[in-house]
Amino acid sequence: MEHTYAVTGMTCAGCQYKVQTLLGKVSGVTDVDIDLDAGEAHVKMDHHVPTSDLQNALKEYPKYQLNEKQVSMPAMSAFEELAEKSWVETYKPILLIFGYIFVASMIAGATPIGFNEMLAMRIFMAGFFLVFSFFKLLNLEGFADSYAMYDVIARKFKGWGYIYAFTELALGLAYATNFQPVITNAVTFVVMSVSIVGVLQTVLSKKTIRCACLGAVFNLPMSTVTIIEDGLMIAMSAVMLVMLF
Template identity: 35%
Template sequence: MKNQYHIEGMTCEGCRSGVENILKSIPEVTSAEVHLERKEATITSKKLLDIEVFEKALPDKYTITEKGNNITDFSESGIEISAGKSELRQLFPLFLIFAYITITSVLLNYNPWSTDDFMLDFMGLFYVVFSFFKILDLKGFPQSFRMYDPLAKVLPVYGWVYPFIEVGLGFMFLMRFNIHIALIVTVFVLGITTIGVTKVLLDKKSIQCACLGTALKLPMTKATFIENAIMLVMAIWMLAKNYS
């Protein structure tokens, strides 16, 4: 797995060499390359390491932080990210957020029960919560997003405005404002993203999923496809119902 980190405290070539040697001495690290001018370290490891491992290894004069545009490359390690507990552990934040959104939507509509309102609240909460994590790192998200979204690849500005599109759609669903427009936009934006996700899965590429921004590093898996598919099915079903 390859990741990039920002390192403060290096003042000379000797510092750079010392930091590089320390990082290479960590048992799980297979290679490390440190750049003095860019204050950057590229580290390849056998497994994903917590940043605390590097903090403990380096002297106090150095400060190491994860880069906002970090993309974990799982393919170089030869590790299958879909292997059992490892994948479930990595996707736990996604499952937990889905559970909270689902439970909240049910509680809002259980008495009396309304399937339509449940779906509208679910989609609204989905967008609001997921956009929050994307906005946490507005600089890093577009770079991760265009790794798989076809429109973001050809139109980089789309990656910058996408989190705010989600915010707008979320409030439109929750406030029941111009629902038809919100549903059409949902089918459009998630349809494009789902095409990109499907291509990544078919090509068996190992990249980071930007569905929860870059704050939580999630691998691109079938769960990402299912997440988008649920929203698409809801939007298409409601559009078909309203126009029938």
């Protein structure tokens, strides 16, 4: 059976993760899905669990208040508001970032003796990882909480979210300095291949969830754009590995 409850006091992905974790520990609860924007907790249970038990699970965090869902006209959520926008308006932050990085990589690749594809790709990868790690590090805990909602490793080991942010930073610096290109591209291929698994699972299951690619700074929905983003990094690292041999 599944019941929906109204939860107030949640303001970020960290709150979402905390409430989901606490409710998931209640005896009889088999799964918890938190809709941060709607302020709802969808709780699956193998037998009836009193609302008081769920409320007690949150009692150490009084800012989170759980009550039975009242039937009413729901307010428009952040994701519903995004649906009112065009695709370009929704993904403007990512499009701008990719645009700037692409132009910089094209300029770097245009050498006096001809266009250097390897250099252009290396600069693109450096820019990608440095910029994306920057946004993650602005709110590292928020990113880790968001990442734990869908990544296959972070779901089991939340610490991977913290490690992943610094891994992106290290890869950005490695590409920028051309440090051990074979190792750098191999690590990129493996890390991004693992990352895309959780993204694919989320998108294919049609779950409405925030994308953590730009940390907790922007409210971007997980979509095929995220798949393309990860897939591009996988493809470019593979091409660069082939070119190095």
